[in-house]
Amino acid sequence: MSVYMLRRLLQAVAVVFAMSLIVFVGVYAIGDPVEILISPDADQIERERAIAALGLDLPLWEQYFVFLSKALQGDLGRSFVFNEPALRLILQRMPATLELAFGATIMALVIGLPLGLYAGLRPDSPVSRTIMAGSILGFSLPTFWVGLMLIMVFAVQLGWLPSTGRGPTREFLGMQWSFLTWDGLRHLLLPAINLSLFKISLVIRLTRAGVRETILMDFVKFARAKGLSPNRVIFVHVFKNILIPVVTVVGLELGSTIAFSVVTESVFAWPGMGKLIIDSINVLDRPVIVAYLMIIVMMFIIINLVVDLTYSVLDPRVRLEAKGT
Amino acid sequence: MNGTAPPTLEVRNLRTHFFTRAGVVKAVDDVSFSVPRGKVLGLVGESGSGKSVTGFSVMGLVDPPGRVVSGEILFQGRDLTKLSEEEMRDLRGNRIAMIFQDPMMTLNPVLRIDTQMIETVLAHARVSREEARQRARDALGMVGIPSPEERLQSYPHQFSGGMRQRVAIAIALLHRPELIIADEPTTALDVTIQGQILAEVQKLSATTGTALIWITHDLSVVAGLADEIAVMYAGRIVEHGTVAEVLDRPLHPYTVGLIGSVPSRNRRGEPLRQIPGMTPSLLNLPPGCPFRARCPRAAEDCREEPPMREVVPGRDVRCFRPHLEAAEEATA
């Protein structure tokens, strides 16, 4: 177990270093922030002073090493725009994005699992066909369009739910969360639905495929031959088996949900990391962009690790192999 | 068998058909047999002859598009085809148990052995979890699994194939069923373990009075185990008799072919004969004797379907031209 974990950890560190280089060079290549940040009226001396203050006069590799050595001390640079540490800027907005992504994931499981289960058990019923047709829509409709429609219907026409912002928040673990207040929860609902649409479809399809496959297995017939109730057969014998692929995929998807929340956050003016990065790209706020990308990379790596561990809890076969090495 | 008590299981004119898109598959077509208390019936036939479907019909586990179309399945005199799903569930795993062919597939890979055993106990008995666990442990011990207490905590993949089949047998024995249907339970195992399991099952059924249907495609397996043999071909029973009768004096050309394909002590050194040809598809089977295309004795009248008839006293065979001369030679 420990050797396995150590190997995974070393791999993760190597990936972080490689990504830091790629991200830094990539971002350096996309434009010159000086043009945007410094007033066109500034004279040559003022320009040079500003460039030196931002560290932009050094050669690229030196900038990278400055960035790296500071990064190792937890300093990912200061935002050109806000004149605040980039890391703090992003971390401030992280709870908003996290609660949005988790809300969407929970919604995907709560809605997707029962629908997928039903569609798998009664594949030929009209209800199942409707569910499956709906899941195709969920896959193919563009997120921003659905977001606008949700605002049109539920915020503008019906006036049931707010369409922008997080609403009131409450502090928990030193961070501000919307889902802890009733009004915040109402603000969260529409964006979370918007973000979860694709994932609901994904969970429905995974669950249905898993059920179709599993109910044909001998062990399900044997469970029935033991005289177990249909509920026990479905919710213990079948369900526990399909949970493995569903949890794996949904867990791995969490990273991309966080990354793709950019669209939803823009549509609903949700003040999360996604909205911050869009604004930062517009003004080429390089340290924020680099810090954001590094945090996303870290997040993917951590999620992969956590999914692996969860997987081994759910699947006894993996657990033992891991112990063996 | 004495005439008063009904046999544990009596199947009469059972037909189980699958209504597929391509047509009707008559997997079991007019099958009758009975198994008395404490006796072993060997149900023998090539793969695809309808043996498993016969077993699942008795269990009430035939899934759509298949269903039992007609016939009676009398378990201790009660017709199972008339029971509700709840009534069947009370019998399954309790009074009638089944063991499957592939031990690698019959246990749920993500549930511990104790979970899979205790749930079976609790499905049919009102006992505490502790009591259920105790029964599970005893059942594992009974089928020869060492240190059952520890093994209860294991997952299926921690067992060998032979051990998994023992666990499956232990599960089948939990409620001391009156009838066990064993569907090729040793086919996937190697010969030594096969022998051990055969011996143990035989001992168990003799001591507990359990009736046993032992399904196999291998005549040599039932030779030492069964009391009676029913030979199945294309969804029908073509020959039926005691082990001695069927093995020493096979009457149906198909049985003769099957015995010819088994290496036996009389025939050692001779090349193994195969029955030429293939099992016919049961989908839209043409009328007439289904063995016709492969039968060395086939003639014009075999275009008709041969009925099951008593050709020699006490011997039922479904053939117009049984091997009577062999029987005469042997008795002469």
Ligand SMILES: Nc1ncnc2c1ncn2[C@@H]1O[C@H](COP(=O)(O)OP(=O)(O)O)[C@@H](O)[C@H]1O
């Ligand atoms: N679900 C099903 N749908 C259609 N045909 C089936 C199904 N299950 C079994 N059959 C058919 O029933 C016949 C008998 O199968 P089976 O009882 O499994 O044979 P055996 O156990 O003797 O090898 C086969 O021809 C098979 O194709």
Ligand code: SF4
């Ligand atoms: S009825 Fe005819 S074809 Fe069928 S087994 Fe007998 S002899 Fe052969």
Ligand SMILES: [Mg+2]
């Ligand atoms: Mg079979």
